[in-house]
C-alpha cells in the first residue's frame with residue numbers, strides 16, 4: 001500500500017517478491033494485485049500454493065515461480081533466491097541482490113521491538129535489538145536449529161554488504177557478530193554465564209526457596225542471576241532469557257498432584273523445542289503427596305541434552321535451617337559447574 005501512497009504508477013510495479021506468506025508479510029497482496037494490474041507475484045511453488053490457501057486469488061499468469069538460485073534480471077539489479085525451509089515455514093526463502101550484495105533475509109535475523117525511528121544498526125545502541133532478536137528467535141524459530149544451520153551454511157559463501165530482515169533493524173556494520181550469534185542460538189548454545197530461576201508458587205514457600213538459591217549463587221560470584229515468577233512475566237521473556245544462560249533452576253509447588261499451572265506451559269514449550277546444553281536444578285514445595293517436583297523431574301528426564309545438577313529438593317512448607325542448607329548446597333553445585341566452565 002505504501003507504494004500507492006508514494007505515487008508509484010501501475011506500470012512501475014511489475015513484481016512483488018514474496019519471501020514468506022505469513023499474513024504479516026503477505027496481507028496486502030490482494031490489494032496490490034488490484035491496484036497494479038501488471039504486477040506478478042514471485043515465489044517458489046509452495047509460496048504460490050500457500051497464498052492461494054490464504055484466499056489470494058492468483059491466476060497462473062500473475063505468478064512467477066522461482067527455484068533455488070534462479071536469477072531475476074531487473075536490468076541493473078539481479079536477484080537470486082535461496083530456499084530456507086522451516087526458517088520458519090516450509091515456503092520461506094531469502095532474496096539476494098547480486099548487484100549490491102544485499103540479503104533480504106526474511107524472518108532470519110528478525111527481531112521484535114519497535115524501531116522508534118532507527119533504521120541501521122550503526123545508528124543505534126543495538127543492545128535492545130539483540131535482546132529482542134533473541135526473544136524473536138527463541139520463541140518463533142528456536143525449534144528449528146537444524147534448518148537454521150543448513151541456511152547459515154548455504155549463505156556462508158555469499159559476500160554480504162547488508163542484511164535486511166523482514167522485522168527490525170537493517171544490519172550493515174555488525175554482520176559478522178550477528179551471524180556468530182545466530183550460529184550459537186541455532187545450536188542452542190548459551191551466550192553468557194548465569195542462572196535463570198523460574199518458579200510457580202501460591203503461598204510464597206517456593207518463591208522463598210528461589211531467593212535462597214539466587215542469594216547463594218550471588219555469594220559464589222555468579223553475577224547474572226535472574227529470578228522469574230512464572231505467574232507474573234510473559235513467558236516469551238522467560239523463554240528468551242533461558243536461551244541466553246547456561247544455568248537453569250525450575251521450581252514448583254504441588255498443585256493437585258501436578259506442577260503449578262503457570263509452569264506447565266513453559267515446561268511443555270521447552271520440551272517441544274528440545275532444550276539442551278543447560279545445567280538444570282530442580283526444587284519445589286508441597287504439603288502432603290507432592291506433584292510439582294515430580295513433574296519437573298519427568299520433564300528433565302525427557303530431555304537428554306540437560307545435565308541435572310544434584311538431587312531435586314522438595315520440602316514441606318517454610319524453609320527450615322536444614323532445608324536452607326540443602327538449597328545452598330544445590331546452588332553451590334550449580335556455581336561449581338559454571339565456574340569450572342570458565343577455564
Ligand SMILES: Cc1cc2nc3c(=O)[nH]c(=O)nc-3n(C[C@H](O)[C@H](O)[C@H](O)COP(=O)(O)O)c2cc1C
Nearest residue numbers: 202203204205206253254256257286287288289290
Ligand atoms: C489448589 C491446591 C492444590 C494443592 N495440591 C497439592 C497436592 O496435590 N499435593 C501436595 O502435597 N500439596 C498440594 N497443595 C498444597 C501446596 O502445594 C503446599 O501448601 C505448598 O507448600 C505450597 O507451596 P507455595 O507456598 O510455594 O505455594 C495444594 C494447594 C492448593 C491450593
